[in-house]
Amino acid sequence: MKRNEYDVAVIGAGAAGLAAAAVTAKAGASTVVIDRDVRPGGVLNQCIHNGFGLHYFKEELTGPEYAARMIRKATEAGAIFRIGSSVMEISPAQADGRRALTLYSKESGVEIILAKAVILAMGCRERTRGNLATPGSRCAGIYTAGLAQRMLNVEGKLPGTSAVIVGSGDIGLIMARRLTWSGIPVKAAVEIQPKPAGLARNIAQCLEDFGIPLYLSTAVTKISGKDRVESVTIAPLDDPTAERVIECDTILYSVGLIPENELSRKAGVVLDPKTNGPVVEEGVYETTEKGIFACGNVLHVHGLADQASEEAERCAESALRSIGMR
Amino acid sequence: MEKICIVCPKGCRLSISQDGDKINVSGNFCPRGVKYAEQEILDPRRVVTAVAPTDSESQPFLAVRTPDMVAKAKIPGILTKIYALRLKAPIPAGTVVLENCDGEGTPVITCMDLD
Numbered sequence: 001m002k003r004n005e006y007d008v009a010v011i012g013a014g015a016a017g018l019a020a021a022a023v024t025a026k027a028g029a030s031t032v033v034i035d036r037d038v039r040p041g042g043v044l045n046q047c048i049h050n051g052f053g054l055h056y057f058k059e060e061l062t063g064p065e066y067a068a069r070m071i072r073k074a075t076e077a078g079a080i081f082r083i084g085s086s087v088m089e090i091s092p093a094q095a096d097g098r099r100a101l102t103l104y105s106k107e108s109g110v111e112i113i114l115a116k117a118v119i120l121a122m123g124c125r126e127r128t129r130g131n132l133a134t135p136g137s138r139c140a141g142i143y144t145a146g147l148a149q150r151m152l153n154v155e156g157k158l159p160g161t162s163a164v165i166v167g168s169g170d171i172g173l174i175m176a177r178r179l180t181w182s183g184i185p186v187k188a189a190v191e192i193q194p195k196p197a198g199l200a201r202n203i204a205q206c207l208e209d210f211g212i213p214l215y216l217s218t219a220v221t222k223i224s225g226k227d228r229v230e231s232v233t234i235a236p237l238d239d240p241t242a243e244r245v246i247e248c249d250t251i252l253y254s255v256g257l258i259p260e261n262e263l264s265r266k267a268g269v270v271l272d273p274k275t276n277g278p279v280v281e282e283g284v285y286e287t288t289e290k291g292i293f294a295c296g297n298v299l300h301v302h303g304l305a306d307q308a309s310e311e312a313e314r315c316a317e318s319a320l321r322s323i324g325m326r
Numbered sequence: 327m328e329k330i331c332i333v334c335p336k337g338c339r340l341s342i343s344q345d346g347d348k349i350n351v352s353g354n355f356c357p358r359g360v361k362y363a364e365q366e367i368l369d370p371r372r373v374v375t376a377v378a379p380t381d382s383e384s385q386p387f388l389a390v391r392t393p394d395m396v397a398k399a400k401i402p403g404i405l406t407k408i409y410a411l412r413l414k415a416p417i418p419a420g421t422v423v424l425e426n427c428d429g430e431g432t433p434v435i436t437c438m439d440l441d
């Protein structure tokens with residue numbers, strides 16, 4: 001029979017979950033890491049650009065290379081992986097303090113895992129155009145930048161033939177270079193704020209390197225097209241009459257990320273309405289539900305994987321203390 | 327001239343001026359910024375990352391990179407070579423799939439296992 005009782009269950013095998021699992025397993029706690037994707041690594045697997053790990057590994061790695069190192073670390077420490085399994089539910093604490101996780105996978109159907117401590121590391125999802133309500137046509141060709149990144153880098157599908165990036169988050173900037181390098185010209189990046197949201201180095205190496213204009217303090221006022229996007233109309237905030245129409249068949253939205261907390265909410269974890277992440281005790285990472293901890297992008301959005309990993313290590317230490325293993 | 331240093335996430339704004347053969351740099355937080363500015367003026371280079379097609383159904387494309395920076399002007403040609411590859415599974419991460427992609431000895435290597 002499959003072993004289904006652990007000291008620690010980590011939900012999500014991204015940068016945060018892997019780092020947390022490496023710490024708890026190394027300390028001798030029996031640890032399971034659960035992820036619904038086909039392979040561990042989380043969002044790192046689709047981030048094929050370099051720029052990861054400068055701080056943590058003192059080397060500039062691509063996302064998949066960073067993931068491979070973290071996977072090795074967790075595996076060598078003795079963590080058990082359950083890949084292709086979704087956590088559907090976390091039970092209230094039982095009399096002995098443990099919680100039951102309900103897992104679903106294609107191979108095994110529904111299973112229960114018991115754990116003394118649960119670490120939430122489910123990452124985040126992207127804000128969409130729906131969250132922003134841009135006026136205009138609801139035609140095909142509109143993607144979030146992360147979705148387009150996954151299409152291009154994992155499935156190898158080209159999203160269109162010419163593009164405009166809305167927003168200036170790092171994912172959108174990275175995608176501007178990725179699209180250009182894939183033969184899809186990027187006509188512009190449009191940001192409503194006076195300052196870009198992404199890192200300066202990404203403005204330099206993903207826009208300026210290719211002469212892609214960045215329009216700041218500028219709004220998208222209209223999206224036109226019948227079945228497919230045909231153009232976007234933009235206008236500076238201080239002069240709405242100075243409209244400009246840019247022809248393109250693809251629009252990528254890079255307008256921010258939101259922690260992924262459906263599961264946490266169902267488990268009774270109180271969320272901070274500002275960050276959308278769980279309310280945790282400073283430096284302890286324990287949520288309002290005893291024995292449930294949170295780290296990485298599920299807690300609040302991290303710009304760098306290194307920060308997510310380091311936070312996860314501190315969170316794991318705290319989880320170990322809660323079960324008397326530190 | 328103004329250039330953003332891309333060596334680390336801090337992204338310092340460098341002011342670069344040329345005085346004959348001498349390149350003057352300010353605005354850098356650390357010495358790597360000076361090296362970057364000199365390189366950027368004399369011979370701009372970038373790391374190339376892309377995905378190469380494979381014969382695998384579960385992983386139709388695989389992440390690859392140049393381990394070192396290559397001359398910016400050579401990048402389009404390198405990308406064409408990468409997109410023309412047909413990688414055959416299995417290949418472990420770190421395998422050279424293109425030798426000397428830039429004519430200066432830089433290879434293209436895989437970033438993850440192709441199972």
Ligand SMILES: Cc1cc2nc3c(=O)[nH]c(=O)nc-3n(C[C@H](O)[C@H](O)[C@H](O)COP(=O)(O)OP(=O)(O)OC[C@H]3O[C@@H](n4cnc5c(N)ncnc54)[C@H](O)[C@@H]3O)c2cc1C
Pocket residue numbers: 011012013014015016017034035036037041042043044047049050051052053085086087088121122123124146149170171174260263295296297298301302303304305306308
């Ligand atoms: C597009 C993009 C580009 C970035 N670029 C850089 C960069 O250049 N340099 C850098 O340092 N950082 C970068 N970052 C930031 C960094 O990658 C992230 O902060 C970090 O990887 C997040 O790790 P995580 O473990 O918190 O989340 P994720 O990697 O998102 O992992 C969460 C995992 O949880 C799983 N999961 C969720 N819900 C469930 C469930 N119910 N059951 C089972 N599994 C579940 C998901 O499948 C996923 O694998 C980038 C981020 C993005 C999104």
Ligand code: SF4
Pocket residue numbers: 331332333334335336337338354355356357358359360362
């Ligand atoms: S000058 Fe130094 S600190 Fe500033 S961005 Fe370059 S490498 Fe980073």
